[in-house]
Amino acid sequence: MRFVDEFRDPETARHLAREIAGLCEPGRRYAFMEVCGGHTHTIYKHGLEDHLPENVRLVHGPGCPVCVLPMGRVDDAIAIAEHDDVIMTAFGDMMRVPGGNGSFFDAKAAGADIRMVYSPLDALKIARTNPDKRVVFMAIGFETTAPSTAMTVLRAQAEGLENFAVFANHVTIIPAIKAILDSPDLRLDGFLGPGHVSTVIGCRPYEFIARDHRKPLVTAGFEPLDILQSVHWLMRQLAEGRCEVENQYSRVVPWNGNRRALEVIGRVMELRPWFEWRGLGFISHSAMALRPEFAAFDAERIYDVPGVRVADPKACQCGEVLKGVLEPWECKVFGTACTPETPIGTCMVSSEGACAAYYNFGRFSRSRVREATLLADPVVRR
Amino acid sequence: MCLGIPGELVELPDDETDLALVTVSGVRRKVNIGLLRDEEELVVGDWILIHVGFALAKIDEQEAAAALRVLHELGPAYDQELQDFATTDVG
Ligand code: SF4
Numbered sequence: 001m002r003f004v005d006e007f008r009d010p011e012t013a014r015h016l017a018r019e020i021a022g023l024c025e026p027g028r029r030y031a032f033m034e035v036c037g038g039h040t041h042t043i044y045k046h047g048l049e050d051h052l053p054e055n056v057r058l059v060h061g062p063g064c065p066v067c068v069l070p071m072g073r074v075d076d077a078i079a080i081a082e083h084d085d086v087i088m089t090a091f092g093d094m095m096r097v098p099g100g101n102g103s104f105f106d107a108k109a110a111g112a113d114i115r116m117v118y119s120p121l122d123a124l125k126i127a128r129t130n131p132d133k134r135v136v137f138m139a140i141g142f143e144t145t146a147p148s149t150a151m152t153v154l155r156a157q158a159e160g161l162e163n164f165a166v167f168a169n170h171v172t173i174i175p176a177i178k179a180i181l182d183s184p185d186l187r188l189d190g191f192l193g194p195g196h197v198s199t200v201i202g203c204r205p206y207e208f209i210a211r212d213h214r215k216p217l218v219t220a221g222f223e224p225l226d227i228l229q230s231v232h233w234l235m236r237q238l239a240e241g242r243c244e245v246e247n248q249y250s251r252v253v254p255w256n257g258n259r260r261a262l263e264v265i266g267r268v269m270e271l272r273p274w275f276e277w278r279g280l281g282f283i284s285h286s287a288m289a290l291r292p293e294f295a296a297f298d299a300e301r302i303y304d305v306p307g308v309r310v311a312d313p314k315a316c317q318c319g320e321v322l323k324g325v326l327e328p329w330e331c332k333v334f335g336t337a338c339t340p341e342t343p344i345g346t347c348m349v350s351s352e353g354a355c356a357a358y359y360n361f362g363r364f365s366r367s368r369v370r371e372a373t374l375l376a377d378p379v380v381r382r
Numbered sequence: 383m384c385l386g387i388p389g390e391l392v393e394l395p396d397d398e399t400d401l402a403l404v405t406v407s408g409v410r411r412k413v414n415i416g417l418l419r420d421e422e423e424l425v426v427g428d429w430i431l432i433h434v435g436f437a438l439a440k441i442d443e444q445e446a447a448a449a450l451r452v453l454h455e456l457g458p459a460y461d462q463e464l465q466d467f468a469t470t471d472v473g
Contacts, residue, residue: 118434141434148433258438264417
C-alpha cells in the first residue's frame with residue numbers, strides 16, 4: 001500500500017504546488033479544463049483549487065454523460081417505457097434526470113415498468129426471464145460504456161434473443177472538445193484528458209488538439225496527486241513552449257487504447273449526423289446509433305419516439321456550466337431551487353456533475369469555509 | 383456508471399460467454415472479460431478495472447487499492463454502485 005500513501009503524501013502535494021507556482025509567468029492567468037466528471041469530483045472533494053496559485057484556474061467540462069443528455073431524449077425514453085409490453089432498464093444515475101415531463105422515477109411511480117441495472121448484461125438477463133416482454137436498455141455514456149452496450153447487443157444476437165433492444169444515447173468525447181475549442185466565449189490554456197474514456201480510445205485522438213489548436217493535453221488519473229501532477233505537466237509544457245499530448249495515467253491508459261473495444265463499437269454502432277447535447281446544442285457526429293444491421297435491437301426503430309426538442313428550463317444555466325463559462329455557484333438557482341434532491345438541471349443529478357460535486361464538497365472549499373477543508377482531509381492540511 | 387470498480391479475478395470463464403467470477407470488497411459477481419481477451423493474458427488473482435459489468439483494463443494491486451480509495455470517497459454514490467453491483471446478476 002506504499003504507493004497509495006505516496007499519492008496521499010501532503011509533502012508531495014506541497015512540492016507540486018510549489019513547482020506549479022514557480023512555473024507561473026508573472027501577470028499571466030491560466031485556465032485548464034478537466035473534461036471528465038470524475039476529475040471534477042476529485043478536485044472539489046479534495047479542495048485542489050486551494051493548492052493552486054490564484055492565477056491558475058480549473059474549468060469543469062462536459063464529461064458527465066448524464067449531464068449532457070437533453071430533456072427530449074428523456075421524454076423519448078419515457079414514451080418507450082410507457083408501452084405495456086416494455087420493461088425499461090437504466091443505470092441508477094439515470095433515474096432522477098429531469099425530462100420535459102418528469103424523470104424515470106416519476107414515470108415509474110405513474111406505473112411504467114422501469115428497473116435499475118448495474119450493467120447492460122443485467123438487462124439481457126431480465127429479457128431472458130421475461131420472454132413475453134420487450135426489455136429496453138437505456139444506453140448512455142461516453143466511449144467508456146459504449147463497448148459494453150455493443151458487446152451486449154452482440155450477445156443478444158448470438159443467443160437469438162428477440163425481446164431485447166437498446167435505446168442508444170452514446171456520445172463521443174472528441175466532438176464535444178472540438179465544440180468547446182471553437183466556442184468564442186472561452187479561453188483555455190490546456191486540458192486534463194479523461195482517464196477512463198482514454199482506456200478505450202487511447203491518447204492518439206487528442207493529437208489534433210495539440211497540433212491544430214496549439215493546446216497541451218495531459219491524460220490524468222483520479223487521485224488528487226494525479227491531478228496536481230497533470231497540472232504541473234501542463235504548466236511545464238507551457239513554460240517550455242511545448243504543445244503535446246502526454247499520458248500521466250499510463251499505468252491504466254494504453255497510448256493506442258483498447259483495440260477490441262474500439263472494434264466492437266465500430267461493428268455495432270455508427271456515428272449519427274448530429275445529436276443534441278444539453279446546454280451545448282447540436283453537435284455534428286457527436287453520438288452513436290445502432291447500425292442498420294442491428295435494427296431488430298434498436299428501440300428507436302421498433303417504437304415511434306416523439307423526438308420532440310424540449311427547451312431547457314429558463315432558470316437553468318447548465319450550458320454555461322458545462323462549457324466552463326460559469327462556475328456552478330454562479331447559476332441563479334444553485335443550492336436554492338436546484339439541489340441534488342430536487343435537480344432542475346442535470347449537472348446536479350450525477351455525483352460527477354459539476355453542480356452536485358460542488359454542492360456536496362466545494363461549498364466548503366476556496367476561501368469560504370477554508371478550515372473545514374483543512375480538517376476534513378490530510379492532503380490539503382498545511 | 384462512469385466509475386471504474388477494481389475487482390480481483392477468482393475464476394476464469396470456462397466457456398464462450400466470457401463471464402469470469404470476480405470479488406470487489408468481498409462481493410462476488412460475474413463480469414465479462416471479453417474486451418481484454420486480445421489485450422492481456424489473464425490469470426486468477428489478477429486485478430481488473432470494471433465498467434458497467436465489463437473489464438476494461440488490467441491493473442496492478444496498488445492501482446486497485448487507489449481506485450477503491452477514490453470510490454470510497456464518493457460515499458453514497460459508491461454505496462449505490464456497489465449495491466447494484468452486488469444485487470444484480472447476469473446469470
Ligand atoms: S445549479 Fe442546477 S440549473 Fe444551475 S447549472 Fe447547476 S444543475 Fe443547472
